[in-house]
Amino acid sequence: MSTQARAAIPSPETSLGDSFAWPFRDPEWFNKIVLMGLIGIIPIVGWLQLLGWMLAALDNLRHGWQVLPPAGFRYATRGINLFAASLIWGLAVAVLIYGSMGVAIFAMLSLAPRSSNGGSSDAFPLFFFPLMFGLTAAFGLIIVAIYVLIPPLIVFTDRTGLGGAFNVAGFVHAIRSSPQESVAAAALALVSYFISGLGSYLCYVGILFTFPYSLAILAGVLRWYEVNAKPGALP
Known part of the structure; x- marks a missing residue:
């Protein structure tokens, strides 16, 4: 019997909180996570590998295996669609958010009260900073709200290809x-x-662990979402 088969145990698909614990049930979790963290340092190639590794972890959970995929350079093709979707959506959201902020700031400066000599009045700070704080809070809430799209976006992309990443109606x-x-x-x-x-916070060395671990958590979250979403909600 293979090591993977021996380590395979029923997946706790009904417990969302178990997404944090399942990676540690793999006896080789430390080596796999740290090695994938080292691979992730490589620009673009490493990111492709990490995304593919996360989807491979999701595949293991779909089979009921609480086993992290082996570390290695074998996941680029698995992660390329999700990488492309992340890049396109990330650029679109960045343009939308920062472009809107720029327009809002320009509008506030244009509408700011002026003194009689044409300069900014003493009331400018009282006018500007509360509005700036409100806009920042509003954009922060928008970014948080965008995260509601993340689970279906990943599942749609994984199941239907790159085109599924833009199925907003879905x-x-x-x-x-x-x-x-x-x-x-x-x-x-x-x-x-x-x-x-x-x-x-640990001189960036800790990212070698926290980043791959966060992707393993995400794999658990996605598996819970797949199992518990209402029938017909996902492709």
Whole structure:
């Protein structure tokens, strides 16, 4: 019997919180995570490998195997669609968010009260900073709301190819069909994102662990989402 088969145990697909624990059930979890962290340092190639590795981990969970995929340079083709989708959506969201912020700041400066000599009035700080704070909070909420799209986007891309990454109508249908599951999965996806950056507080060395670990968490979240979403919500 192979090592993978011996380590295979029923997947806790009904427990969303188990997404944090399942990677540690693999006896070789430390070596696999750290090696994938080292691979992830390589620009573009490493990112492709990490995304493909995360999807391979999701495949293992689909088979009921709580085993992390072996570390190595074998996952680029598995992750290329998700990488391309992430790049395109990331650029689109960045243009939308920062472009809107630029327009809003320009509008505030144009509407700021002027003094009689044409310069900025003393009331400018009272006018500008509260509005700036409000805009920043609003854009922060928008970014958080965008995370609701992350779980269906990944699942659609994985199951239907790159075209599925832009099936906005399908995303909306999935969220409307399973709102609680979509929000819960998005919340844990956001938590995994924060975990990925915790390693930066250890002189960035910790990212070798936290980034691959966060992707393993995300694989668990996605598997829970697949199992618990209402029938017909996902492709």
